[in-house]
Amino acid sequence: MTGAVLSIGGNLGDSHAHLRAAVERLGTAVVGVSGVYRTPPWGDGAQPPYLNAVVLVEDRTATARDWLTRARACEAAGGRVRDPDRRFGPRTLDVDVIAVWSDDGTPVVSGDPELTLPHPRAHLRAFVLVPWHAVRPDAELPGYGPIAALLTSPEVAADVAGVTLCPELSLESME
Ligand SMILES: Nc1ncnc2c1ncn2[C@@H]1O[C@H](COP(=O)(O)OP(=O)(O)OP(=O)(O)O)[C@@H](O)[C@H]1O
Numbered sequence: 001m002t003g004a005v006l007s008i009g010g011n012l013g014d015s016h017a018h019l020r021a022a023v024e025r026l027g028t029a030v031v032g033v034s035g036v037y038r039t040p041p042w043g044d045g046a047q048p049p050y051l052n053a054v055v056l057v058e059d060r061t062a063t064a065r066d067w068l069t070r071a072r073a074c075e076a077a078g079g080r081v082r083d084p085d086r087r088f089g090p091r092t093l094d095v096d097v098i099a100v101w102s103d104d105g106t107p108v109v110s111g112d113p114e115l116t117l118p119h120p121r122a123h124l125r126a127f128v129l130v131p132w133h134a135v136r137p138d139a140e141l142p143g144y145g146p147i148a149a150l151l152t153s154p155e156v157a158a159d160v161a162g163v164t165l166c167p168e169l170s171l172e173s174m175e
């Protein structure tokens with residue numbers, strides 16, 4: 001069995017509907033979802049704000065690679081189109097595998113460019129850390145330490161205030 005933290009986000013089309021569809025597609029593997037947050041674009045400022053959330057998943061049979069496959073299936077179903085000239089550009093739905101743990105709690109570490117674990121930019125992203133911290137305040141990002149501490153790091157702290165909860169856009173009923 002593996003458990004994983006997935007980051008879901010989007011800023012094109014009906015982003016709330018895309019997030020809901022992703023949670024629905026992940027199905028019975030979902031063991032927790034954060035609230036929905038409105039977040040300033042990270043890495044490429046010339047685009048609309050995003051909606052972001054974090055989904056906690058577990059599956060007795062899933063490998064780490066299976067989570068990437070499922071993430072890509074969600075993105076494809078959400079009409080995700082990659083723009084090779086705009087790495088951090090706008091998208092209907094982005095599903096990133098932030099971290100994976102084996103059933104004994106050991107983090108899965110991978111330097112494979114197809115699936116780097118933990119996600120190499122998660123520790124820099126308030127749009128990942130704020131929702132994750134809200135659902136699992138004691139969580140640790142393997143190799144980087146407690147997410148509570150990461151939220152106060154210089155790279156992240158300035159972005160935290162811009163990440164705002166949208167209580168009217170809950171995903172809770174999808175669990
Ligand atoms: N932990 C990971 N989660 C998701 N994709 C990953 C991961 N590690 C490596 N990748 C690879 O990254 C490639 C680019 O993914 P994608 O286009 O979704 O990036 P992005 O969302 O624009 O940027 P970022 O990865 O910084 O969020 C994919 O082909 C995927 O195989």
Ligand SMILES: Nc1nc2c(c(=O)[nH]1)N=C(CO)CN2
Pocket residue numbers: 008009010039040041042043044049050052087088089094127
């Ligand atoms: N706020 C926010 N910014 C982003 C996001 C995202 O999900 N939320 N995803 C990106 C893809 O790498 C790039 N920038």
